[in-house]
């Protein structure tokens with residue numbers, strides 16, 4: 164039992180500028196006091212994807228106001244805070260610098276401890292904030308930049324079981340949306356039109372399905388969708404919906420297959436069932452994927468935990484919470500801590516082999 168903590172969290176690693184105040188009770192229970200997000204979608208839409216330089220400038224413009232609002236919404240003053248947590252990577256380096264430097268400035272000016280948070284640890288620990296999940300658990304982390312299966316043994320203790328050998332699943336959703344003219348960001352748009360589509364109309368490849376291990380590959384699926392769309396074009400509404408549904412079903416099959424393999428691997432490595440499957444990251448907000456993964460979890464007797472959609476996509480509360488978990492263990496950082504474009508959760512994991520490998 165530690166003393167209750169009130170932490171400001173800052174997130175600027177991609178295209179959401181976010182600040183939040185989270186409280187962690189002495190028993191380790193989390194409570195979100197405020198959670199403010201400025202989505203930069205409008206800034207990036209004309210370019211069909213996130214432009215790093217525009218993102219960094221937008222963070223500079225909006226971050227101060229968001230922090231003030233997060234304090235206001237939480238009815239907190241600076242003196243109520245115990246520490247400042249900020250994403251220090253991985254991500255678009257310009258944005259990470261804006262958030263981390265802002266946090267350093269506040270820490271210095273207010274004499275508060277600084278916690279440099281790994282963005283992926285923010286996603287990984289969110290289920291403990293929302294659902295009080297105990298360690299250990301198996302984590303499927305699926306976002307725009309990452310597709311990984313990890314054993315989460317504790318704060319800062321991650322064993323990577325599998326990762327993508329090419330594209331991340333969120334990236335595949337974004338590219339499929341773009342090639343069908345559905346706009347940006349792609350995931351929610353694909354999910355929306357897939358609801359009215361026939362998932363059985365177009366048989367699409369399921370890369371690595373049925374193969375040993377739990378690495379992922381999504382680039383072949385994305386290419387198959389592009390070739391299909393070109394062959395079917397110009398696309399009417401029904402065909403677009405059927406392509407979206409067929410793609411989403413293929414992605415769901417692959418995620419479920421790889422996750423079941425990861426369960427076997429985790430049980431082998433650790434000698435006992437982790438018993439809990441947590442899904443996190445922006446793609447975890449997809450309801451069709453959740454359903455498929457929930458079936459996979461229950462088929463093997465695992466509890467299934469997914470945070471609410473707005474805590475799956477990037478937000479400040481997850482950074483504040485990861486900061487609170489670290490701070491409670493006495494983990495703080497010096498003011499000379501560096502922002503990092505790449506920062507794997509499991510630094511001991513061997514690099515994945517494949518074209519365009521992501522860490």
Ligand code: KG4
Pocket residue numbers: 177305306307308309332333334336337348349350351354444445446447448449450475476477
């Ligand atoms: O975690 P996140 O907000 O940012 C990163 O850390 O990457 O994830 C963003 C990704 C994007 O690729 C977005 O298209 C995807 O999550 N995403 C979805 C859905 N909502 C967001 N993918 C599929 N279905 C969704 N409903």
Ligand code: ZN
Pocket residue numbers: 282286306307444445476477
């Ligand atoms: Zn993220």
